[in-house]
Amino acid sequence: MTRNxxxxxxxxxxxxxxxxxRVHWCSGTPAEYQDLVAGMLADGTLIQLNETTHxxxxxxxxxxxxxxxxxxxxFVCTREPxxxxxxxxxxxxxxxxxxxxxxxxxxxxxxxxxxxxxxxxPIDSPLARCGVEITDSPYVVVNMRLMTRMGDExxxxxxxxxxFIRGLHSIGELDPERRFIMHFPEELTIRSYGxxxxxxxxxxxKCHALRIASYQARAEGWLAEHMLILGVESPQGxxxxxxxxxxxxxxxxxxxxxxxxxxxxxxxxxxxIGDDICWMRPGEDGRLWAINPEAGFFGVAPGTGQATNxxxxxxxxxxxxxxxxxxxxxxxxxxxxxxEGQPALDWQGRxxxxxxxxxxxxNSRFTVAVRQCPSYSERAEAPRGVPLSAIVFxxxxxRLVPLVFEAESWAHGVLVGSAMxxxxxxxxxxAVGVVRRDPMxxxxxxxxxxxxxxxHWLEIGKTLTRPPAIFHVNWFRKDGAGRFMWPGFGENMRVxxxxxxxxxxxxxxxxxPIGRLPRAADLNLQGLDLPAGxxxxxxxxxxxxxxxxxxxxxxxxxxxxxxxxxxxxxxxKRVSEALSA
Ligand code: OXD
Ligand code: MN
Numbered sequence: 001m002t003r004n005x006x007x008x009x010x011x012x013x014x015x016x017x018x019x020x021x022r023v024h025w026c027s028g029t030p031a032e033y034q035d036l037v038a039g040m041l042a043d044g045t046l047i048q049l050n051e052t053t054h055x056x057x058x059x060x061x062x063x064x065x066x067x068x069x070x071x072x073x074x075f076v077c078t079r080e081p082x083x084x085x086x087x088x089x090x091x092x093x094x095x096x097x098x099x100x101x102x103x104x105x106x107x108x109x110x111x112x113x114x115x116x117x118x119x120x121x122p123i124d125s126p127l128a129r130c131g132v133e134i135t136d137s138p139y140v141v142v143n144m145r146l147m148t149r150m151g152d153e154x155x156x157x158x159x160x161x162x163x164f165i166r167g168l169h170s171i172g173e174l175d176p177e178r179r180f181i182m183h184f185p186e187e188l189t190i191r192s193y194g195x196x197x198x199x200x201x202x203x204x205x206k207c208h209a210l211r212i213a214s215y216q217a218r219a220e221g222w223l224a225e226h227m228l229i230l231g232v233e234s235p236q237g238x239x240x241x242x243x244x245x246x247x248x249x250x251x252x253x254x255x256x257x258x259x260x261x262x263x264x265x266x267x268x269x270x271x272x273i274g275d276d277i278c279w280m281r282p283g284e285d286g287r288l289w290a291i292n293p294e295a296g297f298f299g300v301a302p303g304t305g306q307a308t309n310x311x312x313x314x315x316x317x318x319x320x321x322x323x324x325x326x327x328x329x330x331x332x333x334x335x336x337x338x339x340e341g342q343p344a345l346d347w348q349g350r351x352x353x354x355x356x357x358x359x360x361x362x363n364s365r366f367t368v369a370v371r372q373c374p375s376y377s378e379r380a381e382a383p384r385g386v387p388l389s390a391i392v393f394x395x396x397x398x399r400l401v402p403l404v405f406e407a408e409s410w411a412h413g414v415l416v417g418s419a420m421x422x423x424x425x426x427x428x429x430x431a432v433g434v435v436r437r438d439p440m441x442x443x444x445x446x447x448x449x450x451x452x453x454x455x456h457w458l459e460i461g462k463t464l465t466r467p468p469a470i471f472h473v474n475w476f477r478k479d480g481a482g483r484f485m486w487p488g489f490g491e492n493m494r495v496x497x498x499x500x501x502x503x504x505x506x507x508x509x510x511x512x513p514i515g516r517l518p519r520a521a522d523l524n525l526q527g528l529d530l531p532a533g534x535x536x537x538x539x540x541x542x543x544x545x546x547x548x549x550x551x552x553x554x555x556x557x558x559x560x561x562x563x564x565x566x567x568x569x570x571x572x573k574r575v576s577e578a579l580s581a
Contacts, residue, residue, distance in 0.1 A: 004159050019106045020113035028151015036138045050331040056319035063174045068363050069199040071444050074181040085449025086559050096182050100191045107170045111136040117155035118148035120209050120293035125383040127291045130158045131165035133203045140201050146367050147296040148204045167203035171196040185215035185447045209277045209293045211447035218456045222281035226441040228257040229274045235267030241500045244278045245392035246441040248422040254299045258311035261493040264527040271377035286465030291385040301325050301364045305339035315372035326359035335360035388468040389503040395422040400545045401474040403538040404495050405515040410461035413470025415571040418454050419553040437556045451563035494524050512541045513578035547579045
């Protein structure tokens with residue numbers, strides 16, 4: 001129940017439409033969480049995992065047709081199609097509303113309707129924003145409790161402020177033919193039907209904190225980005241340097257956010273603020289300040305192991321929810337790349353048989369509170385956020401793109417971000433090594449026209465007197481034999497070290513047409529056995545290859561031509577001319 005008239009009316013209106021048996025206002029208390037878990041254990045929605053090795057951990061097996069975000073069913077419904085842009089699927093808002101009303105009509109009969117007030121960001125932060133998700137899925141409620149600040153405190157803030165994002169969700173019949181994820185940014189509303197999977201159903205995450213928030217951020221003068229946030233502390237005890245980094249899917253964002261420095265960096269510490277979403281706003285001091293709007297990680301399980309991300313493994317042995325992983329004989333969660341144990345049952349609960357494919361679904365997930373991460377920083381709770389020293393863009397590129405380079409200016413950095421791309425892997429039939437553009441890693445998540453979004457980035461830059469420096473990294477270069485040239489994971493600390501040294505003005509860099517590169521001697525390679533010539537290759541700018549790349553970037557950006565900011569076109573022209581000189 002609430003004193004906020006708009007919220008009370010909306011809940012009433014939704015109940016009229018969906019006809020639930022009962023309405024439950026979520027308080028966010030531990031007792032409520034336990035009650036919901038008990039109900040789901042009783043009806044089989046959750047399965048108890050080994051209580052000795054994994055206390056408080058549960059497994060959910062989703063419908064096998066509902067295991068991933070559905071970009072082709074995700075729409076941005078602005079009045080004018082051009083405002084959604086070529087980067088989004090668009091539907092007329094009236095038509096979308098009608099369609100969704102048809103799906104939602106009577107859909108909660110026999111079910112409980114849960115009303116979840118939540119806050120994205122520290123509850124007392126001016127950068128935080130609130131929402132209310134209405135759902136008929138108790139699995140969504142318990143996940144939202146881990147992923148957001150959910151319950152009474154969020155409701156109190158909504159009642160104080162009077163504003164909130166409205167998100168209506170039903171699992172419906174879990175029928176892929178009756179599934180839509182609709183966004184109405186002009187009305188700050190989300191409607192999602194027919195899926196119980198993470199990004200489609202936990203509306204605080206991609207739907208609110210990226211698609212709707214990016215739209216809201218443009219109007220209010222801030223940025224909502226698909227970025228991790230980490231802090232690097234040196235043994236000298238000086239200030240912690242904070243870095244936000246955007247990478248497309250499957251490029252190791254969670255691993256980088258929880259990096260453990262190699263032995264040669266004895267005394268250095270990497271702090272985790274967030275692994276997926278970053279909201280940032282210019283501060284009065286001319287710097288860019290960032291918060292992680294989330295309170296949990298919804299991470300991909302496969303590939304998370306002792307060698308790749310020991311911090312993640314350590315946070316997953318208590319109070320976590322697993323979705324679509326395999327289990328061992330003694331009911332421990334298991335996935336490919338975990339490095340220990342054997343699967344007994346696969347993600348669908350069948351006896352494991354390699355002939356059926358991987359034991360854990362490749363997109364199987366863990367949901368866990370950020371506080372459980374050994375490298376978690378209390379600064380994640382700071383209401384004003386953390387000041388950024390650097391922004392890093394990156395992608396998976398086997399060829400051409402150097403290990404690291406620095407943009408010459410904020411405007412050049414916006415071009416570097418807008419030109420971001422990643423190669424498809426051998427897993428995608430017929431498409432090995434194909435470069436896909438994914439500007440700022442926001443292709444699936446930007447709630448408005450990319451051209452306007454690039455323009456907004458340029459405008460934000462003008463308000464910063466001490467902007468973070470912008471870099472591009474590529475951990476994924478391969479040699480002629482198809483071997484990775486850079487070891488990656490914890491060794492990426494060496495690149496972060498150079499980035500911070502640049503931010504502090506401690507090292508020179510080498511100018512090139514695409515940006516500034518490290519002098520070989522400035523990268524700390526102590527304790528690393530790089531074969532002769534590899535570093536030179538990793539730092540080489542292949543002019544002919546880059547001329548072709550810049551041509552492709554130009555053709556991609558041409559798709560936004562009508563609205564593409566002139567300053568961005570000028571940057572592209574400048575780089576292109578420098579490469580031809
Ligand atoms: C995610 C994604 O789940 O980017 O974070 O798909
Ligand atoms: Mn993500």
